[in-house]
Amino acid sequence: MADFIETYGEDLRDLTEQLLTFKTTSGNEKEAQEWLSDRMNELGFEVYTWTADAEDLADSATFPSADAIDVDERPSVGGVLEFGDPETGPTLILNGHIDVVPVEESSWETNPFEPVWDGDSLTARGAVDMKSNLAACIFAAKYVHETNNDLDGRIVVESVVGEEEGGIGAVAAALSNPYPFERDAAIITEPTELDVVTAVEGSVMMNLEIEGRSAHAATRWEGESVLPHFERIRTAFRELELDRNERVIHPLYESFPISWPVNFGAVDAGSWASSVPAYLTSEIRIGVAPGEKNNAVETEYRDRLDAVVAESEWLSEHPPTFERRAIQFEPAEIDVDEPIVTAVQAAMRNRGIDNTEPRGATYGADSRHYIDAGIPTVLFGAGSIKQAHFPNETVEWSDVLTATEVLVDATVEFLSAETVES
Template identity: 40%
Template sequence: MALTVIEQRALDALDEDGLIKTFRELLRMPDITGQEAEAQHWLAGQMHAFGLDVDMWTIDVAELQRQAGFPGMEVDRSQHEAVGLVGTWQGNGEAGRRLIFNGHIDVVPEGDRAQWSHDPWGAEREGDLIYGRGACDMKGGLIAALYAIKAIKDSGLALAGSLMLQSVIGEEDGGLGTFATLLRGHTGDAAIVCEPTELKLIPAQAGALTFQVRVSGKSAHACVRLEGVSAVEKYLDIHRVLLQLERARNSNVTHPLLGKFDLPYPLSVGRVQAGNWSSSVPDELIFEGRIGVAMGESCQAVREQFERTLRDLADADPWLREHPLEIEWTGGQFESGEIPQDHPLVQCCDACLQDLTGQKPAIEGITAGTDLRQLVNLGAIPSLLLGPGDVRVAHMPDEHVHITEVLTAARAYILIALRFLQAAV
């Protein structure tokens, strides 16, 4: 379908230079998960300047943790303010549909700077690329959504509905920001989560749970190590069993989107720490990791299967039978979430991208947990992921995004908003 005069008018109003400048300003802020307050206050100022109705509040994290369905977190938030932020543009009266753009402002730490060839907080530009922590995941999508709303306002169009930008914190370690935003009452008829998808449409995401397990051993001098019980050696048996569990959980995946992956529901041990002296038999080992949650599977069912697997191993081992493994479910607890591929929101986004780019976008699933599942499962809001950037460079040294893709995302958001809300002059 050809673009209408009204649609082209809104697309022409996109302030590309302003978008790039603002994006780079945000990239220079080291808003690592748990330390997002400064960036949220700055973004609230941008929203005010663009004429949005701004709701910014201090999130009571302790109270939030007492709520049923709290999504978990890993970082200590006692030293920094937790800030919720929503900017809304109400169109033509109170009637009409409400479209949400949701994006997390927090980023993961930069890691070893020696592995970066660009300053992780420098927002350095090289040709069509902008480098920096959060460039891909997901400040590009967040600012693209902000400027999409600004473009529609600047074009003078009156929407038959409202647009909302939810800038959320804590997504990287569980999703407390979106959880708090929904509990505050900020809901809508549909949502675009601006995660990096290379502008593919992602209506389905697997879940993921993080765990910590403590393995007990018995210390002894290394010269008489047979007098002790090595927690490391016990862990080796556990690791083999976990690999078997992963294979079993991924042996017959039939989901139309997730079944295309070689490993849709990974079980990964990300950290292992053992012992306290090089010449002593290690009397303790702690390992941490994550296990994927299948589409439609409850988090509780996954926890029970994981615990049962380790309990069966321990029952067959005399030492572990007498010294039980200590299992904790820590950090983010991500359910799966999805909407059907033929949902009207997917169809609308599909048509908009085709008309904008001349190409039909791919429709895929994703093996990572995102805030989509909270919007769908908790908020009952049909949602999909759509944004600039390649998730394969997220969390990596020299994280980057293509400027042209960020601008295309902003144009896509403009067109989707106009068609979903049916704009009028």
């Protein structure tokens, strides 16, 4: 039997390169999804498409308001391959997202949407996060389908939209099953450095607004600058971060220097060099451990903010606002003994990966939506999260090939399990 690389190695490379030429930033996924749907049809998949309903998404914890969700002209795609008697075997999802984050082209050495090879290295926006891994799902499924005639069940390959915005396509798939069958497990091919990830961190996304009093810079003592107040709040939040990292313990996160980080990702203050800054806004991301609830962690930070306010006469009279932004990420975790976990671990060992211990990730992922719907889900893929959202985003192609072979073996391992009740 020919091995995967001999059979589909060039096809995987070609499809990846073509996917990388599409500028699939949020809201611009349709052309690529239509192209991918046609390609999957040509490869023999039965293709399903779905578009999320904003009102339905607003019922989830991720999206508090339907008005903030852009779903128009944003189809997600699922390709199905069936084996033997599909009703008596399990159904496995191989999932990737098609959307990519925007680029600042001035920070790139190459055109972000023209894939560039340097030996084994492939550079383009989405090379790591996560079009190489999405292509890997397609050809892993195709290879398993062609080379295993004694299996029962199904493989579903999903290309979903809006993951970077909270998981638009995945939330819709989890809430309203787009297929006429149930799903038993999923592998989401985030860039995990060929590790198996069974837990993802949550995050609360907040807006902080502080009011001061303007004055001419020549008499700045007549004003009330927002900057010292902001610095006291930032310091208090960092102290709480330190306290939480000592107090909230999870075995899969002990290796991280900061397990539940708080990050002030955007700060905007003042309007003119000769004026005392009288207004400040900041966008803040607060890490939430698996097993915690976003609401409870938000309350901790609200209480800490209230303590800072109580110590300041100005802030007591002009209290800051501290409100959630549109997108929230709940943490998620599955048992390390789940069959999908052991299937991936067996496949890793088969492909020469010695360290198969599950680990946690400090970022959020679409896995949380499937886990919440009762579908055990792991993350596994090529590349490093350190390259994601980064200028000159690069993946090592040898890792993509290894990841694809692991997906092949994990799929066979999972579908070879005992038949499910029909």
